[in-house]
Amino acid sequence: MRQALFLIPLVASTAAVAAPENAISEARLRADVEKLVSFGTRHTLSSQTDPKRGIGAARKWAEAEFRKTGAACGGCLEIVLPETVVSGDRVPLPTRLVDVVAIQRGTERPNEVVIVQGHIDSRVSDVLDAVKDAPGANDDGSGTALVLEAARVLSKEKFAGTIVYAALSGEEQGLLGGKLLADYATQQGWTVKAVLNNDIVGGSRGSDGYKDDAHVRVLSEGPRADATDALRAQMRRYGGENDSPSRNISRWVAKLAEKDGAGLAVRQIWRADRLGRGGDQLPFSDKGYPAIRFTVAVEDYEHQHQDLRTEGGVKFGDTVDEMDFPYLAKVTRLNVRALARLARTPMPPAPVVKGAVQPSTDVEWQAVPGATRYVLWQRRTDAPMWETRLLETDETKASLPGVRADDWLFGVSAVAADGSESPIASAVPGGQFGPLPKS
Structure with missing residues (x-):
């Protein structure tokens, strides 16, 4: 990569x-x-x-x-x-x-x-x-x-x-x-x-x-x-x-x-x-x-x-x-x-990663109130802290050609108009901020 x-x-x-x-x-x-x-x-x-x-x-x-x-x-x-x-x-x-x-x-x-x-x-x-x-x-x-x-x-x-x-x-x-x-x-x-x-x-x-x-x-x-x-x-x-x-x-x-x-x-x-x-x-x-x-x-x-x-x-x-x-x-x-x-800051989004059996990664999330843009983050699966700030976007999805999702963790933060940035929400099972839906 x-x-x-x-x-x-x-x-x-x-x-x-x-x-x-x-x-x-x-x-x-x-x-x-x-x-x-x-x-x-x-x-x-x-x-x-x-x-x-x-x-x-x-x-x-x-x-x-x-x-x-x-x-x-x-x-x-x-x-x-x-x-x-x-x-x-x-x-x-x-x-x-x-x-x-x-x-x-x-x-x-x-x-x-x-x-x-x-x-x-x-x-x-x-x-x-x-x-x-x-x-x-x-x-x-x-x-x-x-x-x-x-x-x-x-x-x-x-x-x-x-x-x-x-x-x-x-x-x-x-x-x-x-x-x-x-x-x-x-x-x-x-x-x-x-x-x-x-x-x-x-x-x-x-x-x-x-x-x-x-x-x-x-x-x-x-x-x-x-x-x-x-x-x-x-x-x-x-x-x-x-x-x-x-x-x-x-x-x-x-x-x-x-x-x-x-x-x-x-x-x-x-x-x-x-x-x-x-x-x-x-x-x-x-x-x-x-x-x-x-x-x-x-x-x-x-x-x-x-x-x-x-x-x-x-x-x-x-x-x-x-x-x-x-x-x-x-x-x-x-x-x-x-x-x-x-x-x-706005609420952190709830991102979802898609990348199984393909040489690229797609991350998607829903828009959150108060956010003017979002930051996509990446880190190794064995890394303690978020390492790489990949990109900023005003969209609610990002595609990463050539990035194999198996080897990385991804997260998304939300940014307000004044530049205040939320914590990162991880694109993993249970990564969303807030209680989980009752089954």
């Missing part, structure tokens, strides 16, 4: 992209984490009525912060409080569960949604202990502060698509708030472009003293959680094990990070979550929504899920003094950059 035959000049962006991430305040992030810690415990089973202590007070404060931000942007945020009653192994008595959500509606495609979220609840060593102080500074005061700051910064601008900011409850009791919001997204009929879950994003030093403040981990599923047996069989036969929409969001964020010299490099972790652990991105991917998790490059296990104490000279507990706020600001910066671009 002579790849150069298919390279053509790319169309330049028609408008400069603003940089809202430059307005992020490290001081506000610190103040928000300190305020969250001041509620004593934010355990899901703690008081919902005490005005100063417990999950209820914390939720009301987060709601008030969203309302304050909404007032500052002339009412651009709609506040909703999805609610349910839960029970289970970690919720022995039926308990009211509430997520605190702010919606910034898109001006052109309001049903296309990108979600940024963190969980507001906290815990100590005993997951059922709702009484002891559970500061939850890094887990997950850091993610909640990031969400609040993203809303403050991005609400000053307008976007074609919708941004949803969410402080979730019940994560420590079984990802309950994530499931509640995923169900709400389905009920609303949202087209979810991406979910950015931020959980433990405010520390840079591990339990063993190792420090890494130059990277953030981004975790993503490989094979789709919502795949049927028939689709899994197609993936095994034709490829797709490494090309879920969540995996392509991860690749896209990693490339985005490379363009910010003042930010963080992304270390992609190609697992749905850490070994033996979970996060609120999982209920979304279970439904077929593209979802990734941001988390610190190195974890400090003495300062998460621990009673406040000192043993053998070692201090335990998730407290503010163990955090790295310049690092949290950098993770927030990357999230805000990703959110702004995702809210501007």
